[in-house]
Amino acid sequence: MNQLRWLMRAKRWAQNPPSAKRVKFVFAIIAACLALYAVEKTVGLPDWMKVAGQTHPKIRPAEQP
Template sequence: MNNMIWLLRMARWVRNPPPAGRVWLVAIVVALVVVLGTIEWMGLVPDWATQDRPPRLPRVQMP
């Protein structure tokens, strides 16, 4: 069911493509996310920009 919705949306975009400005905006946002993800994956993020993970609480067994 969900696949049909996406197919209909793609067909609508083919008939009425978005403006060039919106395409550029989406492309820039995707590129920024990829760059930030790569920087984090390489470990180049400074310590002040990282979040300490809180300790996980032990699971409580229900009787």
């Protein structure tokens, strides 16, 4: 009955919507996260944040009988 719970929450949210200040706060947090993600993708991680000796296991295909 998770859908019923979400419908009840949506009903309460429609009756008492959040203030404009809270909506701006949430959008600011989302924008900050997107900005950090963009910086990470364009510039990359600094060396001190990388794991030393990180290896990826080699996956071999399954042997055919």
